[in-house]
Amino acid sequence: xxxxxxxxxxxxxxxxxxxxxxxVRRKVVVVxxxxxxxxxxxxxxxxxxxxxxxxxxxKVSFGSRAVCYAKRPLEILDRLxxxxxxxxxxxxxxxxxxxxxxxQVYQFDLLPEGGHxxxxxxxxxxxxxxxxxxxxxxxxxxxxxxxxxxxxxxVLKVEEHGDHAxxxxxxxxxxxxxxxxxxxxxxxxxxxxxxxxxxxxxGRIFEDNFLIADVIMDAxxxxxxxxxxxxPFNKGQSALLHKQPDGVWRIDLQLGWDIDKEEEKKPENVxxxxxxxxxxxxxxxxxxxxxxxxxxxxxxxxxxGRVIFAGDAAHQVSPFGARGANSGLQDTDNLCWKLKLIMDxxxxxxxxxxxxxxxxxxADENIMNSSRSTDFITPKSEMSRVLRDAVLxxxxxxxxxxxxxxxxxxxxPCTYDGSPLNSADALDGPARTRPGSPCPxxxxxxxxxxxxxxxxxxxxxxxxxxxxxxxESGITVTRLALSTKNDPSQMLKERFLGGAEAGVxxxxxxQHVAARRPSYDDNLIRAAIRRAIGKE
Amino acid sequence: MSDQLTLTPNIxxxxxxxxxxxxxxxxxxxxxxxxxxARLVLVLANHIGDRVILSQAxxxxxxxxxx
Numbered sequence: 001x002x003x004x005x006x007x008x009x010x011x012x013x014x015x016x017x018x019x020x021x022x023x024v025r026r027k028v029v030v031v032x033x034x035x036x037x038x039x040x041x042x043x044x045x046x047x048x049x050x051x052x053x054x055x056x057x058x059k060v061s062f063g064s065r066a067v068c069y070a071k072r073p074l075e076i077l078d079r080l081x082x083x084x085x086x087x088x089x090x091x092x093x094x095x096x097x098x099x100x101x102x103x104q105v106y107q108f109d110l111l112p113e114g115g116h117x118x119x120x121x122x123x124x125x126x127x128x129x130x131x132x133x134x135x136x137x138x139x140x141x142x143x144x145x146x147x148x149x150x151x152x153x154x155v156l157k158v159e160e161h162g163d164h165a166x167x168x169x170x171x172x173x174x175x176x177x178x179x180x181x182x183x184x185x186x187x188x189x190x191x192x193x194x195x196x197x198x199x200x201x202x203g204r205i206f207e208d209n210f211l212i213a214d215v216i217m218d219a220x221x222x223x224x225x226x227x228x229x230x231x232p233f234n235k236g237q238s239a240l241l242h243k244q245p246d247g248v249w250r251i252d253l254q255l256g257w258d259i260d261k262e263e264e265k266k267p268e269n270v271x272x273x274x275x276x277x278x279x280x281x282x283x284x285x286x287x288x289x290x291x292x293x294x295x296x297x298x299x300x301x302x303x304x305g306r307v308i309f310a311g312d313a314a315h316q317v318s319p320f321g322a323r324g325a326n327s328g329l330q331d332t333d334n335l336c337w338k339l340k341l342i343m344d345x346x347x348x349x350x351x352x353x354x355x356x357x358x359x360x361x362x363a364d365e366n367i368m369n370s371s372r373s374t375d376f377i378t379p380k381s382e383m384s385r386v387l388r389d390a391v392l393x394x395x396x397x398x399x400x401x402x403x404x405x406x407x408x409x410x411x412x413p414c415t416y417d418g419s420p421l422n423s424a425d426a427l428d429g430p431a432r433t434r435p436g437s438p439c440p441x442x443x444x445x446x447x448x449x450x451x452x453x454x455x456x457x458x459x460x461x462x463x464x465x466x467x468x469x470x471x472e473s474g475i476t477v478t479r480l481a482l483s484t485k486n487d488p489s490q491m492l493k494e495r496f497l498g499g500a501e502a503g504v505x506x507x508x509x510x511q512h513v514a515a516r517r518p519s520y521d522d523n524l525i526r527a528a529i530r531r532a533i534g535k536e
Numbered sequence: 537m538s539d540q541l542t543l544t545p546n547i548x549x550x551x552x553x554x555x556x557x558x559x560x561x562x563x564x565x566x567x568x569x570x571x572x573x574a575r576l577v578l579v580l581a582n583h584i585g586d587r588v589i590l591s592q593a594x595x596x597x598x599x600x601x602x603x
Contacts, residue, residue, distance in 0.1 A: 383570075390574035400582040 003287075005127040008058040009134050012152040018176040023166060026052050027343065029180035031155055031167070031193055033057070035066065035126065036311030036328035037186035038133035042080045043336035045140050045147035046455070049343065052178070054169060058151030060130035063288035064214045067123050067242065067250050068322035072413040072438060073329040074118040075450050075511075082136040083118065086129060090122030091243050096225040098395070098405055102232055105396040107224075110410070115491040116441040117448040120410065123244050125214075126325070158183070158196050160305040182339060183307045186328070189295075191313035197304060203297020204371065206318065208378050209255040211291050213270060214248050217284035221249070227407040229377070229392055233276040238377050240407075241277075248287060251277065252319075254378060261291045294318045296367045296374070302331075302356050310335060315363035320373035320408035323366040330413055331359050337455065337509035341533055346474035351534035354421050362414040369409050376406035413438040416512060423506075423515035423528040430498040439511045442491045444482070449492075452480055453511050457529065459520075460505040462496055466520035472529040477506070508532055541592035 010033065017024040028044050030037045033055035044051040069086065077083035097107045112120040140147050156175065157168035165183040169176055185193040194201060221241065228239040237254035244250055253273060255264060263269060270289050278284065298315035302308060311328030335355050341347035379385035394401035416422065416436035425434050432440060442449040452458075457477040459466055463484055470477040484493045497503050506515040506528050515528035530536040547553050561569045581590055 383574075386570050386574045387578075390571055390578055393571070394575055394578060398579075401578060404578070 003127075004131055005060050005062050008151065009060055009131065010055070010149040010151040011058050012150070012172050014171075014173060015148075015150060017178055018171065018173065020176075023177040023179045025164065025179040025181065026050055027180070028052070028182045028184060028339070029054060029165075029167065029178060030184045030186055031055075032185070032187035032311075032313070033130070033134075033149055033151075034061065034186060034188060034311070035129055035133065035325045036313075036332055037184070038130060038137065039077070039080060039329050040184050040186060040310060040332035040336060041147055041149075042082070042133065042136055042140065043332060043455075044340075045137075045145040046080065047336065047340045048146070049340060050146035051148070052180075053147075053149045054153040054155060054167070054178075055149065055151055056154035060134065061126040063290060064125035064127065064244060064248065064250060066126045066129070066322070066325040067244055068326075068411075069122050069124060069129070070322060070326045070411040071116060071118045071120050072411075073326045074122065075441065076329050076333045078118065078451065079455055080133075080136065081139070082132045085132045085135075086124055087118065087122055089128055089132075089245050090124035091223060091245055092119045092122055093223050093225055093243065094120075095222070096227065096407075098392075098407060099226065099228040099231060100389075100392040100396070101230050103396070105392055106402055106405075108402070115443045115489055117443075117450065118441070121322075123242060123250070125244050125248065128245070129325075155187075155192060155196075158193050158307065160197070160307050162305060165306045181306065181343070184332075184335070185307060185309045185313050186311050186332075187313050189312040189316045191309070193307065194299065194309065194313055197307065199299055199304065201297055201299055201316075203295055203316070203367065205295045206293065206374055206378065207257045209257065209259055209261065209264075209291055209293050210319075211253040211255050211264060211270065211273070211289070213251045213253075213274065213289045214244070214287040215251055215274060215278075215284045216246070216248055216287055217278070217282060218247060219249070219278070219282055219284075229388075229407075231277075234273070238407075239277060253277070255291070265289055265291055292319075294374075296371045298360070298363045298367060302359060303352055308335060308339075308352070308355070310359075314359070315367065317366050317370040318374045319370075320377060321366075321370050321411055322408070323370050323411045326411045327362055327366050330362060331355075333510045334359055341475075344474070347533040348535065354419060354534060358416040358419050358421075361416060361419075365414045366411075373406050373408045377408075421508070421514060421532045421534065423524075423531055425516060426524075427500055427503050427516040427518055428498070429500050429503055429516060430495060433496050433505070433513055433516070435513050435515055437513050439505075439507060439513060440495045442495055443489055444492075445486075449482075450511060453507055455509045457509060457532070458507045459525070460496075460507055461503075461520065462492060462505075463502040464504050464519050466504060466525075470525065470529070472526045473533065473535055475529055475533060477529060506532065539586065539588050541589050541596060543596060 027050040030041045030053045041051045041053045074083045094110045154170045155167045159166050166179045226241040240252035242250040302314045310331040317323045338351050379388045391404045422435035459479045461481050468479045504517045504520050514532040
């Protein structure tokens, strides 16, 4: 039986670029066909920008790898045309159980907020995730979009030239040089591009190993997230059980630092561990086993001239809280519209400084959260363990201690507070929609707000007058007029007005708020548009 | 509520409280005593709740004088 990750989905094919006398120049070259590289490329292609993806492989992710996808990335993927198949296939869960030693100390319900088109979280194997993205690439190609994936095209050398970058690429049929106006490196935590450019990647190393196994079984376990601290079957360590589609279960077992990785990976060593956890009578089949260690670190800057880094290539976090792929998709969501404006000559190249500012802010927030989860899950000192165990013991008896239990915090998008693209907050509205915030979704009849915002600048007016279209500095801003009179759930009012009577929001192509005011003011909104594209 | 940590005598019957604290630890191993202390810190911290006061308390416990 062939698994999807064993089939070459983008097999090597000779490109005419390999036979060119002088290197061909492409608008954008993306290195890496993982979730982030594919996301970036689809975004560029949807905006009509020519893009070539180079990948050293020709298949989707081997094994499940990243399995938790949060609401904001799903909303972004919906805009990219592949969010819905992921939700249809994915497993939704709300109940989590926490075990300590031999007993369950408490259970929680995520109680997701209502009025959003997408769930708080889905579990989905990375290979399905990538497969749906590759399907979307094929769909765009069929529509004539300028997007191409080149499998088994391995970058050997990269050079930045100020106004373009060039790469030397190895293929099964020899090497060729390719030039790009912009090179986007989405080549993962071990980013060869970053290494070739000699760039620093500093941070904290966690001295621990985790065994990760995908197990196929027909078991009676419910669709819940189970997390064990110090369980009898893995003394002194932690364990996680999480459901994926197709009866595949993700099992994570902490192993400690001094282990022989190759030995531990062997089925004869993995199977007894799993039996101890699942019980002797449970029948299962191993689909994939891996051992990982992790670090929390980031690059000092995500851009080197015409080379831009995104996803794990730019920043790496521990897996607790699902902040890797989720934050990477927010990187490219932030990057692509800016690069489009720069290529069109509408925005100055300095607009990219805000990519650094905003996504470093996001990376630091993710690193902080995932480091804290890691410190709780794997205490590094005796007193750290004493305090951790005290929290767990108390959590069984007293509700107050439960919020302190940290087995990974839900990945939520960050607010770009202090971004140079924000205009001062002029509305006495809710904090969650202040300038810099990602717009929360709101039900609008049978539809939702976010799909109506799309990927262009929008002027959202709520019970306020404004022109239907504004032209400013080469940007066309279209008005979306809504009213609280047509808001039976009151969520529009609650999420965008709070105590205010009316509101006017300038929303960026990545659906973050750039400015908000109580009413339309032509001069101030025009200034806010210029500021949002780095011209003020 | 005051946003200043109380560092002047505030427990009526201080000797009684101290005796009760010692009694709670009586007969416990070092590990169990450490665990009890840790739980006590968390219970008290939750009761205080105020983040500013908690930071002042951490500084006071570290024998750092205020500013």
